[in-house]
Amino acid sequence: MSKPCIDLDACMRCGACVGTCPVNAMFLKEYTVEVNDDCTSCGLCEKVCPVGAVSLGGE
Template sequence: MCKAVFFKKLKYRRDVLGDVIVNKHKCLYCGTCVAVCPMDAIELIDKWVEINEDCNDCSVCAKICPVGALGGVK
């Protein structure tokens, strides 16, 4: 398996096992989560919210989201 495929699968696995997950059907792309993230781990990219590996699962973003689009922290 090539490295790109391996790391893509690994990222998906991390999302499922406990990192913050963005529900793109609920997300309004308002940027509130970006502003409150203490780790600067969230970016608005085009029409998508990207959460990088700096996320420490603090849930601040999930608590502040006005539509409840962030969750999945276990």
């Protein structure tokens, strides 16, 4: 189980992942997207991201 890793060079801070997160574990900040410990690694954020900036693999 790993939290989503957000590639901030690709992320457009559009909030697609934030609104999709079923446990409200993601937060849109001005320069980043925060993920808190409520994350269940469900992977929906990875799937919804319009530009492929979210990944659960690795780390």
